[in-house]
Amino acid sequence: MGKLTVREAALDVLLKVAQDEAFSHLSLNDMLKKQRLSGRDSRLLTEIVYGTMARRMTLDYYLAPFLKKSKKLEEWVRLLLHLSVYQMVYLDRVPDRAIIHEAVTIAGKRGHKGIRGFVNGVLRSVQRQGVPSVQTIADPLEKAAIETSHPKWLLARWVAQYGFDTAVNMAEANNKPPRVTVRVNVCKTNADEVIASLASEGVTAVHGRLLPEALEMTSGQPFSTQSYQKGLFTAQDESAMLVTHLLDIGPNMRVLDTCAAPGGKTTHIAEQLNGTGTVDAYDLHPHKVKLIAEQAARLGLTNVYPVAQDAREVKSEPLYDRILIDAPCTGFGVIRRKPDIRFRKQEADVKAIATVQQEILRAAALALAPGGKLVYSTCTIEQEENEAVVAKFLSDHPGFKVDETMKERLPAVLQEKGRCTPLGLTILPQDFGTDGFFMTCLTRSI
């Protein structure tokens, strides 16, 4: 692949995601690596790709008056119009005429003359007439769905669970760029040393919002630094870091992480064990198990044992002091990081994955020692995958209950303002700017 302009690269990534069902973050990272763009261009490419994907429904609505309903557009033409209108509406720093000029040039390179003229005509009309207002949509749910670009069924589910305003706030938060946060490897260093080490490599960082081992990046590329290679930190959101705190890790414990890849929480547990104890790290997919081993090696952790293993078939011996089930889920708490998942998942997926979650919890819980603690977490805010899974498990297993001391292990701000119910803690993406998550801790008495 030769050198592409930022918009050509954006179109290629969007096309790959749309046609090959490729993962958005992997395709984008691939392109960023191949094209070796400057920091400024990398940021622009990321913004155009994520923004265009996230705003798909709104962009369809904006473009509808300028397109003939009967004419089916080729996918690349649709995406070129989308990414151009995205820039015209949401990015102030590029003048419309430059956006249109580049779109027409790309259309000319990829299509015949007619397509070039078509793209030019549509975009000039948008520039002249402006996009239609969503205020004319009478149904409030439909209006919010178009305005925030979330499928109506998904928004309706959130309205039923959290109320209209909270659901819409969540949808709006999902369209904001995610914070880049990392977890300091406390076995090797501390937060201030990592800030200084990154600064010497041109990356600026500040302390996180919730936890002392968290740092937020404010500029630069932390994962291309020597500090990263040396294992001083790991990419992780602060909500995800909280999960390990709920486990209440102590020295020499035997820990099982049932759904461990790529190893974010496994390595956090191992760091808290500080060279003692063991973490058995299971994952269903052998290729992902490799990633756990790589992360443990980079961080210098020698107490991690990755295994390809279906968590639904965990053997009940040996008994563990701590078990983490960071279950596979719909991922609706991390839409900011994977904007396309809102369009990929269907309502039936929620029920299907909740069944898998039940199976994993039922099987793995039997490997917990009496007096031990089990944390169940997901990066989704769907109650069917969270509270409902836990409630069903507890009603079938009288030897388990929610750990009453769980709240004490949360930072003060979450103890005061967190969405805690008797079944666990839910964090919505708008609450603290961290990922949407659910987590709870269960104890076993018999």
Ligand SMILES: C[S@@+](CC[C@H](N)C(=O)[O-])C[C@H]1O[C@@H](n2cnc3c(N)ncnc32)[C@H](O)[C@@H]1O
């Ligand atoms: C939410 S991700 C885990 C993220 C990981 N805990 C971390 O912090 O980096 C869920 C993982 O569960 C794995 N998985 C899905 N079904 C599984 C099963 N039946 N048994 C074990 N792992 C499973 C997936 O491959 C995926 O890596």
